[in-house]
Amino acid sequence: MTGDEAWEFYKGKNILAPMVRVNGFPTRLLAHEYGADIVYTEELIDRKFMHCKRIENEEWGTVDFVDEKMPAENPGRLVLRTRKEERDRLVLQIGTGEAGRAMKCAELACKDARVIDINMGCPLKFSITNGAGAALLKKPETIRDILTTLRRNLPSDVGVTCKIRLLANVKDTIELAQAIEKTGVSAIGIHGRNVWQRPRDPAQWDVIKQVVDSVSCPVIANGDIFEYQDFDRIREATGAAAAMAARGAMWNQSIFSKDGLVPPRESLMKLMTKCLEWDHSVNSTKYLAREILIKTGYCVLQTPVGEGLNKAKTLAEVCKVFELPEGTVGRNRIARLKRKVLVEEVDDSTLNV
DSSP states (O other), rough: OOOOHHHHHHOOOEEEOTTTTTSSHHHHHHHHHHHEEEEEOOOEEEHHHHOOOEEEEETTTTTEOOTTTTTTTOOGEEEEEEEEEGGGGOOOOOOOHHHHHHHHHHHHHHTOEEEEEEEEEEHHHHHHTOOGGGGGGGGGGHHHHHHHHHHHHHHHSEEEEEEEEESSSHHHHHHHHHHHHHHTEEEEEEEEETTTTTTTTTOOHHHHHHHHHHHHHHEEEEOOSSHHHHHHHHHHHHHOOOESSSSSHHOOOOGGGOOOOOOOOHHHHHHHHHHHHHTOOHHHHHHHHHHHHHTTTTOOOGGGHHHEEEEEEEEEHHHHHHHOTTTTTTTTHHHHHHHHHHHHHHHHHHHTT
16 A cells, blocks of 8 residues: 555544553544544564464454463453454554564454554564564664565555654654655554653644645644644644544544543443453453553542542452442453354244255
């Protein structure tokens, strides 16, 4: 996916940015329901993901990527869950520092993702110690090797992109973006902060604009999007093809709604329902809830909800904390199994006629 096809895919799109422990299946589904055009997975570490097994899960109607080295009862066994309907909007982000491992991951998942993205901006220790994330910004040859390997070997309809941060100066950032463009990528994502900057530091939309003006491929602008109108603002300010929200989308997925943000409590309850229905990891579910509760002004440790959430060991206990209906946990699997039984009964009755 390059040229006109890439521009058609990205032009004017609002995107859910990749966030570790956030971008599981429930968050991606809810963001899309509110209006997200494109959704990223969280960063998937190559050394783990490349050894996963792809399973078409008939009970859930999903495609699951499973780490079979882990015991069946370990929630970390399920590394990624998606479904066929998500494929045309899904970007799978890989944390990698080596072309061979990146290719193995991409080959495993290219049937289920429209785009394969390489994380080149994460400053966290778990990423850079493996030579991935922001560590790649200092390794232009490795960047070239990874991206050209993916573009050369993946099907032409699968996009190849990367997400970078700003370098120490504008000139270096522009030169890096131009080098990346020459590898044949579909687009470049740019987080408008330097590696050493924190979220509280304003995103540098002016620098993103200078990079946009220096390349001809689509650019995805990321940084300081907290309401729906900000998507248009950052596109207008930078000239970027697409806009990407991270923290704003973590706190309230209705940021993607043209109708504006719904009350935080409403958004939280919808997200918790999604997590429970799809049997999401209990630790990830609690993490999402805590982040939203803290942002909306609750003191997690000093409220009944907060105390109950911290004590919860199972999704059933999380369900009780938020006073959701009994039977919410695993509801989608149960409903699917019931439909399957009904279909089989109809088939049997037809055969008996």
